[in-house]
Structures are given as C-alpha cells and as structure tokens.
Amino acid sequence: xxxxxxxxxxxxxxxxxxxxxxxxxxxxxxxxxxxxxxxxxxxxxxxxxxxxxxxxxxxxxxxxxxxxxxxxxxxxxxxxxxxxxxxxxxxxxxxxxxxxxxxxxxxxxxxxxxxxxxxxxxxxxx
Amino acid sequence: xxxxxxxxxxxxxxxxxxxxxxxxxxxxxxxxxxxxxxxxxxxxxxxxxxxxxxxxxxxxxxxxxxxxxxxxxxxxxxxxxxxxxxxxxxxxxxxxxxxxxxxxxxxxxxxxxxxxxxxxxxxxxx
Numbered sequence: 001x002x003x004x005x006x007x008x009x010x011x012x013x014x015x016x017x018x019x020x021x022x023x024x025x026x027x028x029x030x031x032x033x034x035x036x037x038x039x040x041x042x043x044x045x046x047x048x049x050x051x052x053x054x055x056x057x058x059x060x061x062x063x064x065x066x067x068x069x070x071x072x073x074x075x076x077x078x079x080x081x082x083x084x085x086x087x088x089x090x091x092x093x094x095x096x097x098x099x100x101x102x103x104x105x106x107x108x109x110x111x112x113x114x115x116x117x118x119x120x121x122x123x124x125x126x
Numbered sequence: 127x128x129x130x131x132x133x134x135x136x137x138x139x140x141x142x143x144x145x146x147x148x149x150x151x152x153x154x155x156x157x158x159x160x161x162x163x164x165x166x167x168x169x170x171x172x173x174x175x176x177x178x179x180x181x182x183x184x185x186x187x188x189x190x191x192x193x194x195x196x197x198x199x200x201x202x203x204x205x206x207x208x209x210x211x212x213x214x215x216x217x218x219x220x221x222x223x224x225x226x227x228x229x230x231x232x233x234x235x236x237x238x239x240x241x242x243x244x245x246x247x248x249x250x251x252x
Contacts, residue, residue, distance in 0.1 A: 067252055084154065086154050095197060125192045
C-alpha cells in the first residue's frame with residue numbers, strides 16, 4: 001500500500017532531479033593510515049591492494065581510496081597521512097556488519113603491520 | 127573524436143556494472159568543524175544550514191553533511207568534532223574553484239565565528 005510519506009518521498013525525488021545532496025541518510029566512514037615506512041612505495045601499494053578487497057563486503061555502498069591531493073598548503077590541511085579509505089554505508093548497522101566481516105578481519109590481520117597510526121571518523125548525515 | 131582511451135573507459139564501465147569503487151578519479155574533501163559552543167544546538171543548526179549553501183557551487187559533485195555517528199567507541203575513533211562536511215570533486219581544479227567561489231567565501235565570512243577549530247583532508251583517488 002502506498003503511504004502518504006512514501007508518495008511525498010517519491011514526489012520529492014521527482015521534483016529535485018538535479019539535487020546533489022544525498023537525500024538518503026548515509027554513514028561516511030573515513031579512515032586515515034600512516035605507514036611505518038612512510039617513504040616505501042611498496043608498502044603503499046600493498047596497503048592500497050589490501051583496501052581494495054573491502055569493496056566485496058555487501059554493506060559497502062561505495063569505496064574511495066586516496067592519497068594526499070596536491071592542493072594548496074594551508075595550516076588547517078592535514079596531509080601527513082599515507083592513505084585515505086572512505087566508505088559509504090547506509091547506516092550504523094551496515095558499518096557494524098563491515099567491522100565484523102571476515103574480509104575486514106582478514107584485511108586487518110594481513111596488513112596491520114604496515115601502519116603505525118590510524119584515525120577513524122564516522123559521520124552520519126543529518 | 128572517440129579516443130582509444132575513451133572507448134576503453136566506456137567498455138570498462140559496461141563490463142563492470144556492479145563495481146562499487148568509483149572508476150573515475152575523484153577528490154574527497156573532508157572538513158571537520160569543532161564549534162566554540164559545543165553544546166549549542168542552535169549553533170549546530172546554523173552551521174549545518176550554512177554548509178547546505180555550498181552544494182550550489184558548480185564543481186561540487188556531492189555533499190554529505192554529518193555529525194558523529196553512534197558507533198562503537200574505539201581508541202582510533204575521533205568523535206569529538208561537531209560537524210563533518212564531505213564534498214566530492216572531479217579533481218584538484220574543482221576544489222580550487224570551490225575555494226575561491228563567492229558562495230564559499232560568503233560561507234566562511236558568515237559562519238567562521240561559530241567554530242574554534244577546523245581540520246581538512248583532501249584525498250585524491252588512486
């Protein structure tokens with residue numbers, strides 16, 4: 001049965017086809033890694049290869065793996081990290097599934113010796 | 127004129143319809159704000175309203191505004207910030223256009239009194 005809320009949501013989507021903000025709530029899970037061997041291109045490539053395995057986890061909606069972009073140096077810009085891993089989940093539950101997923105646990109087990117520091121941000125859209 | 131690289135890219139997109147990793151390179155611009163008045167719901171709402179104006183900038187491909195998600199507390203999780211702003215650009219040029227855009231400059235001018243600290247990460251996909 002079509003609900004009033006459902007119809008309103010559908011109308012809203014039709015009315016805003018060029019809307020760039022994600023209407024659906026999402027959880028942005030952003031992890032920054034600092035390699036032990038900061039200048040090792042081999043370790044960098046290994047970690048990136050390991051991160052690519054994470055996209056197979058079923059609750060991962062999108063995966064963005066990056067390194068510091070060549071942007072203007074400003075005091076507020078943190079660019080000392082080695083690798084950035086950005087994953088979008090539908091919700092906290094999707095992130096929990098990911099954390100305990102065999103593929104993620106295998107990734108941590110196989111690659112954790114490569115990094116000396118990790119910082120994680122989990123932001124839920126408002 | 128269709129280039130070989132362009133045709134290869136198109137073939138790649140067709141061949142991997144369920145690929146979750148963004149094939150196209152993107153710049154993830156992630157800004158974390160710490161409010162001066164950390165417990166002020168009014169200031170939080172003001173800042174969020176200000177951030178929403180940024181999606182009108184033409185180089186912004188997507189905008190995700192969030193607050194710390196209710197995830198498991200772990201030592202590596204940074205959840206002391208007030209608001210997260212995550213923007214995807216096509217490239218560094220798109221980010222430069224954004225930085226100097228009147229809408230962005232207006233945002234900084236009108237809302238900078240609200241925050242006491244900002245940390246910015248710019249990660250270019252590999």
